Each structure stands twice: as structure tokens, then as C-alpha cells.
Amino acid sequence: MQLTRRWQWAGLAGFLTVAIITLFQYGPPIARQPISVSLDFNATAVVANSTITLDSTKISREISKFHLLIPATGSNHQLCRTVASATILGYPVPVFNGWRKEGDLDASKTHLAKVRNVMIYLESLPASSDDDLVLMIDGLDVTFQIPPDVLIQRYFATNKAASAKLAARFGNKYIESLSPDDAPRQTILFGPEKVCYPTDWARVGCWANPQNIGIPGGAFGPDDGQLSHNLPKWLNSGTIMGPVRDMRRLFAATLDRIQDFYDPNQEFSDSDQKYMSDVWGVQEYYRLMKETELFFHGDIDPNDVVPLGEPNKVVPPYARNQTKELHIGVDYLSGLFQTNAGSEHVVEFLIYNETGASNTTSATSVTRNVSESPNFEPFKIPLPANVAKSITALLKSIAPAVDAIPSVSELRLGTNIVTNNIYGMYHWTGDKDNMDTLWGQMWFYPYVRPLFNAAVAAMKAGQPIGVADERTWVSAHSLAPNSTGIEGIRAAGAWADIDGGWLGWEELCGNFEVEVFGAPEASEA
DSSP states (O other), X not given: OOHHHHHTTTTGGGHHHHHHHHHHHHSSOOOOOOOOOOSOTTOBOBEETTEEOOOOOOOOSOEEEXXXXXXXXXXXXXXXXXXXXXXXXXXXXXXXXXXXXXXGGOTTTOTHHHHHHHHHHHHHSOGGGTTSEEEEEOTTSEEEOSOHHHHHHHHHHHHHHHHHHHHHHHOHHHHHTSOTTTSOOOOEEEEEESSOSSOOTTSHHHHSSOSOOSSOTTTTSOSSSOGGGSOOOEXXXXXXXXXXXXXXXXXXXXXXXXXXHOOTTSTTTTOHHHHHHHHHHHHHHHHHHHHHHHHHTSOOOGGGTSOSSOTTOOOOOOOTTOOOOOOEEEOTTOXXXXXXXXXXXXXXXXXXXXXXXXXXXXXXXXXXXXXOOTTOOOEEEEOBHHHHHHHHHHHHHTGGGSSOOOOGGGSEEEEETTXXXXXXXXXXXXXXXXXXXXXXXXXXXXXXXXXXXXXXXXHHTTOOOEEETTEEEEESXXXXXXXXXXXXXXXXXXXXXXXXXXXXXXXXXXGGHHHHHOSOOTTTO
């Protein structure tokens, strides 16, 4: 049974019923009208009397789908928090890849199952889905913070800027001589990592990484080799976003590398990050070789190009008439993905309640000298307009269900104080001891239950996710067909792969509701 046929138009039959329920419980759903993509996704928000004022964008006629994939084998409270944070913010109904699978598809036994299961899903999609967007995340240690319309806008803005740099690096003449697949550009974003992991400096994924990432050395602290002071120059495979067609090519290349290099006797032989970072490293090595050839107008000895350092580098075979371009990039500035390991000291929950560049903008002050600069001066980070607008719309959607909703300028928003970004989601790489603490710090935590109810109502009403790249984005999958007859949170859930059916919230997370929503109040008991 195919996903696209099974879920298409689910819930439309009960639209009028849903509308009536929504009206009485929460008032009319708040239709967010996100701003269009800008290279400056930190454009400041205009705040007047605690109300965001921003020009709205007309809904585009072109419709594209957004897929949320979560490799997961079974449920626990962390997976439920991941699903809850995604749901209340308006992300697509998720698909669990590898749910209750066995053998090579059992991710509890090998991380490589994640690659295989996601590839099965990607291959199930028709060619008409090639331009859809896919967000794949690790399910047990990711918490969403900003709504998906903002995330998609940042995705396109980040890739547009990176592709412009690649065009300047290689020149339009060279790029136009290649097919779209072979031309250097960026469409896939991975999360950043502060060390190459698994650590083996001979691996191409460790030594071939770009050195100029747009952040100066020492920005995270003295350049002394400490993990926390390193630049985030490497790739983390726990958060990935890109178009279906290019994601399919990426996962196919990863499976090919697994087939060619897998050795069960080697340490970390089942690490998906090892193979994915090497696929990226080969791309970067080929880019370096092509760039050098363009400058010298002829064949180049690879030994003259490979960067110095690790004397035992494993250098990939190079063929001048080939490319290894997969359009892979890394979200170095953590606009979308904030990883934990080595970055704990640069992440703060800040309140954006100060006067910014003018009397009508909102900002927050940073007084901590992370770089240990002798001439450090406190500075302000502006509240991005689209973040303020989108979160405000979510809060308005629960106004009838709570006593009072806060202004966005009263919320504590997780911020990287080096890159100045309110990150899209937090990925708990490394030490996970404080994961439970983070959940209670999230801006939405006091309102998880009403936000969840409002989000389900919006899903049933068929609200789009947002507008970006001149397209209106919608969830790739709907709630279960019988969700129209189920009220509130119980209608939520996830789909198990392409053949495993619907996993309702009660079945999936009914045993973990205290961990998600907190202890019930006396009136709810």
C-alpha cells in the first residue's frame, strides 16, 4: 500500500465537524502568513505594544510537500518529546523509519539501518516528489524550537548564500558547462560537529573538510585544541535536510560506500556518520581538485593538492572526467541545527525584551566574553522578524484556552551567542545528562497541552506550513483517516514506515504523558 494513495486527502470528510470543534475550543485557527525568503534571516522584528507588525505574504499557487522522517525502532519519553515539540510547532506528521524492523533494518543493532530504512522511504516516492523537502532527524535526542515555516525559509536562505559562494569560487562558465547534478551547489544541509567523529584523521571525511566556514578561529574561545573552542567544521549526520531527489542520491552514495568499505572488524564500522562524512569528504576533495585545475589549466598531481597534516591520509582515487558532487553542505552557523557536544558554553536562553536598532525593534544583550577577547564589548542580538511573527501566531492560537498568553518578547529562546542565531532545533550529541532539564526550559513548555490541541485542530483543518521559495509548503502526510472522530491530542501520532500503519498518540506515548506534559494539575486529575 503506497503512502501517497493511503493518506491523500485524509480528514477532508470531517472538515465541517472539525471546524465547529475548533471554533468552540480554540476559536478560528490562526493562519500564519510567513515572510518570503531573505538572505538575512535575522532581519529584526518590529514590536509595537507587544504586537508583531509585519507585512504578510500572499499564498503561492505552487504546492510542495515537507516530509519529516524519524528513524526509530520503539517508543520512549524522549521520542515522545521529539514528536510533541514537532507537532505543537506545526511540523509535518512524522514517519518512523525502521519501526519494529529486524536484521539489517533494526537500528537498535546497527546505525546503518537508519541509512537503509530512509532509502527505502525515499525510493517509494514518485518522481513528482523530487522537489519535496525532507527533514531527517535522530528521534531520541532532538528538540524542536522554532516553527517549520521559519526553518524552511532559513534552509533556502542558507543554501542560496552557499551556492553563491561556490559560483564565485568556480566561475559561471565552469558551472554552466556541467549538468545540474554535477555542478557545485548546495541543496543538502547537515548539522555541524566540533570534531570529526568517529575520529580518524586519515579518513577523507576528517581532513578534506572546508577550512573557511565563515567563522574566524578563536570565536568559540582560544584556539588551543579544546573541543569547546573548536570551530564546528565537520559534519553530523543526526540532522539532515534537502530535496527528495538529492537526498536519494546522497543515501545511495552512502550505501555504495558502506558496501565498498564496511569491515566488521573495524571500530565504528556501523556508524552512519562515518560513511556519510566520507561521502562529503570525497565531494570536498573533488571540489578542491577541480578548483586547482581551473587555476592551472591542466592536470594536477593530487599529491600537490592534498592539504598537509596527517601523513597517512587516505586519498581517494581521482578521475579528472568525473565529479563526486552531491550538493552537500553543513549548517556551520546553526541557523537550523544546534548540536550539543562542545557548544554547551555558547548556548543561552535569552529574553528579547530590549530596544534594538530603533525604538520599535526587539533585541537581547550578550555580556559574556566567549572568545576571551581583551577588547570585548557587550553586544545585542536582534529578534528575527519571522521568528517573532510565527511564534506569535502559535500563541494567539491558544488564547481562548489559557488565562493569558505572553508576548514573544517575554519568552526565553535558545540562542547561540557566537553565531547569534536562535537555532531551529537542539541535537543532544555527546553528554545527554541534561536532556530532561532542557525540556522544562523550552519556551513552549508551560503551554504544551493547549498548543498540542491547537496544532491538531490546525492539521485537521488542512492549514499549510508556510511559504518559501515561491511555494506553499504542506505536510507530506495527514493524520490517520479516522482522526476526525478523535478529539484533541489523541488524534495525533505517526506513520510506521511505508507499510506499518498508523501509531496513535495513546499507543505511542500514552505511558509517557507526564514526561511530555508535566504532572497533571488537581483539576485535571
